[in-house]
Amino acid sequence: FVSNEGLTRQVYSALGMIPDQDKGIVVIGLDLPNLAPAVGTSVEITSDYEKSFVLGSVGPSEGNEVISGGGGFVSFANVVPGQVDILVQPKEGEICAVFPLNESTTLTIPVYAGEVSIAAFTCQPN
DSSP: OOOOOOHHHOOOOOOOOOOOTSSEEEEEEEOTTTTTTTTTTTEEEESOOOOEEEEEEEEEESSSSTTTSSSSSEEEEEOOOOEEEEEEOTTTEEEEEEOOOOOOOEEEEEEOTTTTEEEEEEEEOO
């Protein structure tokens, strides 16, 4: 979920972006109960942002769906600060809820300029 400023700049550069200190970063964890990535699960947020991306075996790539061979998280770059709703779309036959597992399938979090906001969801068969 976290990296230092140098690594963040490297990832942004690979995606053709520059970190904007007036905006934030949102990272959404999407894992199975055994902490394996919830491959095929996607997520969207209700704020303007520059790009969403995932980290795969060959580096970052644009997208908002957890991919095979990658990490179990989706990041949103240069997000406009404010309250942001997180909308998870589990793959067919699964359900995802805020970690630790409870009844909530959506979440609202604050985004601050120059900071990283993190949320985690656990996905499992429905």
